[in-house]
Amino acid sequence: MIARSEVQAALPNLGKLAPSGYFLGFHIRFAAPLIQYQTYSQAWADRYAMNAYALRDPVIAWGFSTTGACRWSVLPVPDPFGILKDAANHGLKYGLTVSYGAITSRSIACLAHDEREFTDTEVEMISTTIRRLHDILTPPESLTKAQKEALRCIAEGDRHAAAAAKLGISESAFKARLISARERLDARTTAEALQRAKDYRLL
Structure with a gap:
């Protein structure tokens, strides 16, 4: 940060x-x-x-x-x-x-x-x-497939447990993907990461 x-x-x-x-x-x-x-x-x-x-x-x-x-x-x-x-x-x-x-x-x-x-x-x-x-402030060129999937689940309104089940991974693994996405986008929160990913046209 x-x-x-x-x-x-x-x-x-x-x-x-x-x-x-x-x-x-x-x-x-x-x-x-x-x-x-x-x-x-x-x-x-x-x-x-x-x-x-x-x-x-x-x-x-x-x-x-x-x-x-x-x-x-x-x-x-x-x-x-x-x-x-x-x-x-x-x-x-x-x-x-x-x-x-x-x-x-x-x-x-x-x-x-x-x-x-x-x-x-x-x-x-x-x-x-x-x-x-x-x-x-140079935005990242891309997100990983896992990061995109995690952010899309949040965008669709899924809670962590439901999103993890949808992706066939554990809830802790899902949270790790969100943390990774936040770090990649230099965002404090998942909501901020999601907005930045949209602004940067990465989703």
Whole structure:
């Protein structure tokens, strides 16, 4: 569970560096991140969703076109819909986007400040943190057949004894499979493991 504790330690630090909030999307596949964290104001989050800005956002377009870090003030991507100006009106006056990873599993982080540009030192700190989080949040490529069977039984509502009988194994063996699945998915509970397996499209 070291990975989870490292993530939980990193998020508040990013929050201090980005007082106007952030959006972190890790391992974007099929146009949606597998894991995301967001601290923007509710007003901006609602406006962003209502106007479908994600489809036209120049910082997201930049994040998919390359990797690295770029302040919004020098973003080399046109903004014909005025999204950055609208963001500034909501307190996101200065921003930074960090993009990292293969295009098939890209992570894009957008962080905002209301008073000043991010310093070079902050850009490097944030970039290092995003790269580290991308690596530790990389989902497993697969689960074993036994792990999948155990999680599917739980998904179908089977209790441990019934699931074990269905699979022709002892209840302790069934519990061992669930523990193995939780460890593989870095999940605290079986419910969390099941949700992660679904999110990662492993079931």
